Amino acid sequence: MNGRPPHLTTRQFRRTLAWFIARHPAGAIAGALQFRHQRIQMFEGYAGTSDSGFRAEVEAEEALxxxxYLADTATEPDRPRLTGPAGAEAEQRLTAFARHAVFEGQVVTDETRLLRIMKLHDPAIYPGTFVTCVFNPDRALCRPAPGTSEEPxxxxxxxxxxxxxxxxxxxxxxxxxxLAVLDRALAQGDRLAPYIRHRFQQQRQDTSDFLTRHTPEPT
Structure with missing residues (x-):
């Protein structure tokens, strides 16, 4: 200002950092801990995810x-079949979504049109690292944040x-x-407390059984 460079401090970027954290899974909880807020709602307002901030912008970007991702997946000719308890339902939802994601033989890439499609025909499928959630709130085991009961x-x-x-x-x-991480930890099992070792062993067994049940046979 007035020909002088602006004076910037780290405090001016706290809101930017909070907004960035809030856009990640469970980000509101992590942000509340990081910023030492006693209530998650305080962080949501600070990050702009409340009605007074950028909540609509964040949700639109996430939906886009x-x-x-879903449009590309649903219209991929040779996409691998989804497995798991909700694998068949995921396939049905993706097939239905593909009918809306293709226009004149081409996958919709226009952001405005794609956002409109998501608003009207959202298949409620949420990709993640360990799971692709086919969300049904009545059978969900997660605890959605207040005001977001329609999302996992x-x-x-x-x-x-x-x-x-x-x-x-x-x-x-x-x-x-x-599983490989658990195997490495259990290989040093004599260094683990008995309770921790038991938990790792149980987790390894549960994960291995789960994969065995839901890994398709090679064709």
Whole structure:
């Protein structure tokens, strides 16, 4: 100002940082801890996800990113079949979504049109690292944040037990990598407390059984 460079301080970027954290799974909870807020709602307002901030913008960007992924997945000719408790339902939803995501033989890429399609025909499928959630609120085991009961809370996901779970090849690979981590930890089992060792063993058995049940036979 007045020919002088502006004086910037780290305090001026706190809101920007909070908004960035809020856009990640379970970000509001992580942000509340990081910023030492006693209530998550305080962080949501600070990050602009309340009615007074950028909530609509954040939700639109998330819907657009998810819509682009689902449109590409739904219209891929040779996409691998989804497995898991909700695998068949995921296939049905993707097939229905593909009918809306294609216009004149081409996958919709226009952001405005894709957002409109998501608003009208959202298949409620949420991709994640360990799980592709086929969301049904009446059977969800996660605890969605207040005011977001129509979306899953992937940070609180229980993929081995929830009937909303579908698995892509990438999800199964993530579980396989987790098994390898558990194997390395258990190889040093004599260094673990008995309770921790038991928990790791149980988790490994549960994960292995889950993958065995939901990994398709090679063709």
């Amino acid at each position: 990113t998810r819509g682009q 809370e992937l940070g609180d996901c229980r993929p081995l037990a929830c009937r909303n779970t579908a698995l892509t090849p990438g999800n199964r690979e993530a579980h396989a990598r987790h």
